[in-house]
Amino acid sequence: MGDSIRIRLYDHLRDARKFAALNYRTFRDSVPQDEQTDEEEFRQHHAWLLKHFAPHDPRKNTVFVAELDAKYAGHCWLGQQTDFFTRRVDPWIFDLSVSPEFRGKGVARRLHATVEKHLLAQGHTSIGLQVMAHNETAAKLYDKLGYRARALSLKKRL
DSSP: OOGEEEEOOHHHHHHHHHHHHHHHHHHHHSGGGGOOOOHHHHHHHHHHHHHOOOOOTTTOEEEEEEEEEEEEEEEEEEEEEEEETTEEEEEEEEEEEEEEEEETSSHHHHHHHHHHHHHHHHTOOOOOOOOOOOOHOOOHHHTTTTTOOOOOOOOOOO
């Protein structure tokens, strides 16, 4: 089925609502259950994230959209992250999301392959991302794609 997946660049007028809805769901699901916040508070925070990190601004980001059977199946939001220790600015996947009805069909792999090809063409040699510890499905995918832990973010309940 992977052959019917079409990858294209994000078009803000066409994609903004679907992008925001899927990104919201992904980010909301990324928050561990014991850290969930009030829904309205989270909506406000998500709106701030979209405004601040501006996925629609090609000077800061590149977003690839996957379509399957002419439907918005997912996206990969590629930006930059400054390394806390080295201050190097590296390409960073802010969000790689696939709608539940399209999961298991190769959409995430195709999006990721497109991002890798795009970055290699620009002369980049690495890419980073963050996955929440409880998101085992995503962690397994990233392991298969060749990602390796570089740091661990730890938290302790008091």
